[in-house]
Amino acid sequence: MAMEAQSDPLGLTFSALADPTRRAILARLAVGDADVSELMKPFGLSQPTISKHLKVLERAGLITQGRDAQRRPRKLVAAPLKDVAEWAEPYRRFWEIRLDRLDGYLKKTGAKEKKRARKT
């Protein structure tokens, strides 16, 4: 896994995002920094479980740990998410082509329906 981290940072990001709780933690941190105890309550999870998820997110570079007196607030780091968006971008033409085709199909069927309606 440590090997994986060095050779495939994008893979490490995707792996961290594969868990719904970790994605929910990121969404929570997008609203504002939070420490372990602040994350425990809304998620209804134990301290070790939250800590385990935070470790995975930290290793993927998706969060950092701040220091604020006694608190250790976690902060969202968006850079790896930019890499995810940029990775997905070249595939856009594939999902847009599909929508274009559907749109074309619906227009064609719609035209036919109108024609049929006019005839009857």
Next chain:
Amino acid sequence: MAMEAQSDPLGLTFSALADPTRRAILARLAVGDADVSELMKPFGLSQPTISKHLKVLERAGLITQGRDAQRRPRKLVAAPLKDVAEWAEPYRRFWEIRLDRLDGYLKKTGAKEKKRARKT
């Protein structure tokens, strides 16, 4: 894992994308459909290894299997990648804020450098 598939399709997508070989297979299929033997050569992988990766991609809905006489070409399905892009989109403001700040910093430093250059 099957449970995971039903309850968290996005997680299944991220999990499939966590492997660099699977991402490379998707990039290859973006160029055109290919069957197992056509994928074996460029990747230098055995038939069982390729088949295993294809199974993961198929379960995540990222590819489909066509039928063309004796061939079973695999085709890219981009819909789950659209979901990935849409999931990442709300985080855009975080990475753009950071770039704005960097830009502002560079402009400020640049202005100072010019001032200093004028003085000397």
